[in-house]
Amino acid sequence: MAKSVSVQELVDNTHLHVFSGQEYLDRPITTSDISRPGLELTGYFDYYPSERIQLLGITETSFAKDLPEEELIKDMTRMCQADTPAFVISTELEPPKPLVKACADAKIPILESKLNTSRVLSNMTDFLEAKLAPRKSIHGVLVEVYGLGVLITGDSGIGKSETALELVKRGHRLIADDRVEVYQQDEQALIGTAPKILNHLLEIRGIGIIDVMTLFGTGAVRSETKVDFIVNLDIWDKDTKYDRLGTDRDSVQIFDVEVLKLNIPVKPGRNLAIIIETAAMNFRANVMGYNATDVFDAQLNNLIKDNSTPNNGKDGK
Incomplete structure (x- = not known):
């Protein structure tokens, strides 16, 4: 229909x-x-x-x-x-x-x-x-971090909602928990929102359902936001090779839009909220034209070039 x-x-x-x-x-x-x-x-x-x-x-x-x-x-x-x-x-x-x-x-x-x-x-x-507009329902949590829409995905029970709660406590905003309805606004933008029944609600295992707007105020929620990138939470596996330099860029196509996807390994002791905040700041820096990986590559190439240059007979004696 x-x-x-x-x-x-x-x-x-x-x-x-x-x-x-x-x-x-x-x-x-x-x-x-x-x-x-x-x-x-x-x-x-x-x-x-x-x-x-x-x-x-x-x-x-x-x-x-x-x-x-x-x-x-x-x-x-x-x-x-x-x-x-x-x-x-x-x-x-x-x-x-x-x-x-x-x-x-x-x-x-x-x-x-x-x-x-x-x-x-x-x-x-x-x-x-x-x-x-046609809509797609995605299992995950959508938060706004430093003005950027971050879609947190991962297996059930991995800690998506708990991470969102920590981000809300740190001053960021919740858009949707558990189910995110996504639609394409234009050729380059996806918008995410919560199903009406889940507005402002967050499920925390052991506590139950909480109303984020009631507990943290109206500034802690938004009705919708652009989906800028995806953070996928994975259980840490010592045999899995994770990206350490930021060179292995992954993406997901939703409707006609390619969305950057970051795979973040999860293990005890990792502060996921701070990692996601850093990912948001780094994403904004990339959009503004600064890429730390490119800077590292340039410095490494210069170092290799300097070490491979002949010293014209000068041996330091």
């Missing part, structure tokens, strides 16, 4: 107001695409995306005023299809009277906004894309 958002949810989240059709706000919206019906006002309906929200701005309403009334009534009636979610009028414009009547007959709400058409379009698109 296709995902949908009600017109009521759109109104509540995008600064829109109801002009008419308050009783029809339960109509579903199934696509984030928005239509600006210009060609339709000329009578062209060979391709009319009736399932989209229809947005009318200054251009469309000005053109409609110059149309013969009979033609305008015909066009507005044809635009009000059974699957049309709503009409939106921007810039505090007056909806054409034939549209008001056609929407009333078809039980379609008309929404309005003080904002200009571009801003209204952007607000609606951002909201609908976030709500209607």
Whole structure:
């Protein structure tokens, strides 16, 4: 079944107001695409995306005023299809009277906004894309560390939630525990959020479920954040060769986005919260163009070069 958002949810989240059709706000919206019906006002309906929200701005309403009334009534009636979610009028414009009547007959709400058409379009698109985008549920814990979204994964019982709790106590923020819902925001960004039933909750074995917002305050939680990199916790194995120089870069593809993955071995005595904080700071340094591994390689190459240079007969005697 296709995902949908009600017109009521759109109104509540995008600064829109109801002009008419308050009783029809339960109509579903199934696509984030928005239509600006210009060609339709000329009578062209060979391709009319009736399932989209229809947005009318200054251009469309000005053109409609110059149309013969009979033609305008015909066009507005044809635009009000059974699957049309709503009409939106921007810039505090007056909806054409034939549209008001056609929407009333078809039980379609008309929404309005003080904002200009571009801003209204952007607000609606951002909201609908976030709500209607395909989502993937990932077993793990999502925290925000120094402004970066860190997805902590690993086997059940390895200490993901306990590590998140320590990070929260150190001033960082929890987004989701146990299950993280991830969706692709654009070509390069993934957004992670918690299932509604798990908002602000953290499960600590031996204690049970705790409400992080209640215990640590509103500053300890966020509703969503970008997933910048993954920290995968592994049980320490003395026979496993772990990356010590930062040269063995691993990644995971989620939807169309490649996400850096760090494999951190876990054993008694390792402070995982500090390690993850350091990983976040190092990730930010890399993004800003500084890579300690590259610096080490350059220094090592210079040392090898200096030691291999002939001393031109000078033997120190």
